[in-house]
Amino acid sequence: MKKILVILHLLFFVNLAAQQRPTKTQWQQDLRFLQNAIHKDYPFLFVKTTKDTFDAEVESLYKEIPNLEDHEIVVGLSRIIALFKYGHMAVDYNHKPFEFQHLPFNLYQYADGVYIQGVHKDYKQALGAKVKAINKVPVMEALQKIYPVVSAENTQFFKGYGINHLTIPEVLHAQGITDKLQNAVELSLEKDDKSFKTTFMSLGDNKYLPTQYGLIFQDENWLEARDQKTTPLYLKHIERIYFFEYLSEEKSLYVRLSQIEDDPKEKMSSFYARLFDFIEDNKVEKLILDVRLNGGGNNYKNRPLITGIIENKKINKVGKLFVIIGRRTFSACQNLVNELHNYTNAIFVGEPTAENVNFYGDSGPLVLPNTKLPVYLSFAWWQDKAAWENAEWLAPAIPVEMTFEEYSTNQDPVLDAALAFSDPNFQPNPMRYLTDGFVSGDIEELAVEVPKMIKDPKYNFFDFETELTKAGLHLVNSGRMPAIQTGIGVLSFVSQLFPNSAKAWKNLAVAQIKADDKKNAIEALNKAISFDSNGDIGKSAQEMLKEIRIE
Numbered sequence: 001m002k003k004i005l006v007i008l009h010l011l012f013f014v015n016l017a018a019q020q021r022p023t024k025t026q027w028q029q030d031l032r033f034l035q036n037a038i039h040k041d042y043p044f045l046f047v048k049t050t051k052d053t054f055d056a057e058v059e060s061l062y063k064e065i066p067n068l069e070d071h072e073i074v075v076g077l078s079r080i081i082a083l084f085k086y087g088h089m090a091v092d093y094n095h096k097p098f099e100f101q102h103l104p105f106n107l108y109q110y111a112d113g114v115y116i117q118g119v120h121k122d123y124k125q126a127l128g129a130k131v132k133a134i135n136k137v138p139v140m141e142a143l144q145k146i147y148p149v150v151s152a153e154n155t156q157f158f159k160g161y162g163i164n165h166l167t168i169p170e171v172l173h174a175q176g177i178t179d180k181l182q183n184a185v186e187l188s189l190e191k192d193d194k195s196f197k198t199t200f201m202s203l204g205d206n207k208y209l210p211t212q213y214g215l216i217f218q219d220e221n222w223l224e225a226r227d228q229k230t231t232p233l234y235l236k237h238i239e240r241i242y243f244f245e246y247l248s249e250e251k252s253l254y255v256r257l258s259q260i261e262d263d264p265k266e267k268m269s270s271f272y273a274r275l276f277d278f279i280e281d282n283k284v285e286k287l288i289l290d291v292r293l294n295g296g297g298n299n300y301k302n303r304p305l306i307t308g309i310i311e312n313k314k315i316n317k318v319g320k321l322f323v324i325i326g327r328r329t330f331s332a333c334q335n336l337v338n339e340l341h342n343y344t345n346a347i348f349v350g351e352p353t354a355e356n357v358n359f360y361g362d363s364g365p366l367v368l369p370n371t372k373l374p375v376y377l378s379f380a381w382w383q384d385k386a387a388w389e390n391a392e393w394l395a396p397a398i399p400v401e402m403t404f405e406e407y408s409t410n411q412d413p414v415l416d417a418a419l420a421f422s423d424p425n426f427q428p429n430p431m432r433y434l435t436d437g438f439v440s441g442d443i444e445e446l447a448v449e450v451p452k453m454i455k456d457p458k459y460n461f462f463d464f465e466t467e468l469t470k471a472g473l474h475l476v477n478s479g480r481m482p483a484i485q486t487g488i489g490v491l492s493f494v495s496q497l498f499p500n501s502a503k504a505w506k507n508l509a510v511a512q513i514k515a516d517d518k519k520n521a522i523e524a525l526n527k528a529i530s531f532d533s534n535g536d537i538g539k540s541a542q543e544m545l546k547e548i549r550i551e
Helices: 002-020 024-041 051-067 070-082 121-126 139-149 155-167 169-174 268-281 303-311 332-343 404-408 413-420 430-440 443-455 464-476 481-497 502-514 518-531 536-550
Strands: 105-110 113-120 130-134 184-191 194-201 222-224 242-247 252-257 286-290 321-325 347-350 359-367 374-382
Touching: 024 051, 024 070, 051 070, 070 139, 070 169, 070 374, 105 155, 105 404, 113 121, 113 139, 113 404, 121 184, 121 194, 121 222, 130 139, 139 155, 139 169, 155 169, 242 268, 252 268, 268 303, 286 413, 303 332, 321 332, 321 413, 347 413, 430 443, 430 464, 430 481, 443 464, 443 481, 464 481, 464 502, 481 502, 502 518, 502 536, 518 536
Parallel strands: 252 286, 286 321, 321 347
Antiparallel strands: 105 113, 113 130, 113 222, 130 184, 184 194, 242 252, 359 374
16 A cells, blocks of 8 residues: 555656646747737837847747757747847746756856866866866857857856856757756866866756855855965955955055945945045045946945045045946946946946946846746836947946956956056046037147047047047937037047048038038048948948939
């Protein structure tokens, strides 16, 4: 009797497990549900991809589903969501019964390659090794293979949040890095000038890497490549959301802000009040705000910091305020750096941010009816800058990227660059300088100063031609004659700054045609053709010239 009960018990759970696994038809129904829901309720997301591209990818996956395993379908859904290229959107990889596995190492892409930053103690020999290949696929090729799975706003987001998809066996298989789903994956590594291979076993279902801010921190089970004898400021007191420390020799105040949230031990409002009191009561010549680890939170909590800096005449000066940004600067922290860029004299240091300057965020789950799989879709548009100032990221004025050796030996070249910088005449926000100059009519000053800035390597982070052209074309496309005339002025200025640019002359001609100034438009088009006679711009200018002459 007991044996019968045991058999019945097992059959019950086997049957239950089978019921939990959806049929191929149910997967196809869920895909259609997702497709229809996005067209009906989220059409505003079609910005970086088109409806036709989206529908084509849906049809392709729909046809493939009968031949795919469940994990391949989930990854296929991720590829579709990744088409929209908004970092708040994703497919849940931790939903039963489709939990994905993870390999026991953490990757980080430094300036000199991809390294194992952290690893389980059982694989100590691989700690700090440079990754050459995964399952014999060169690591850079492997990164290219998984990129389409990640809802990456830009390449920085992928570096900060997407790279460790290479630790997920289901993704490795679905993207063709492994031939089949397997819980053991071989890596080709290099360390101390020696090449070797290590096979890593997965942690099992529903077990994640113990990362914090994208890094593994050392404990009894996990090891990290950084020398543990000392800790750099940006990783100090990592258990706190924020802290500050006075650097007496440099007369600088260092502040790390790792989330836009209240710390359990001190509210943000109290922390900021204490911070500004310290600045007033001490010899603080520089304020360095470090948000390189900050992935966001509640952007309504940004105001006290922004207003406090704006009001502080001691700090809100060029060369006195520095903001360290990086590949994990995202979401509500993107709002923060946008506002600092708009309203203060902050100089940005480090790497570009992980978010578009203007972006869709605040995602909520759309639960697929059969599989109950949550798909997170963004619904809120955040625009801190004018449409023509939109960019894929906020770029640093002082670009600095860390090498593995610098990380492992606790150096911080980013902080060092902020501490060393000194140029009171530097323009931290060239677009604001240009806009203010045009609005106030200081064209002669711009004509003298901007060519100098273009030649100055300190302004390599800013593309003068592209940004001025975007502003000029926005004015021209408004359709209002006063704005069109202003736009012509901006585009004419661009053609003076870049006299050998076919694109500059063609854009000027477009504006002049809208103002019915055909004579000057013909002259501008001829110049465009002379600088790019056999190129796409030159050919386009020739077509425009024919149309003008026909008229």
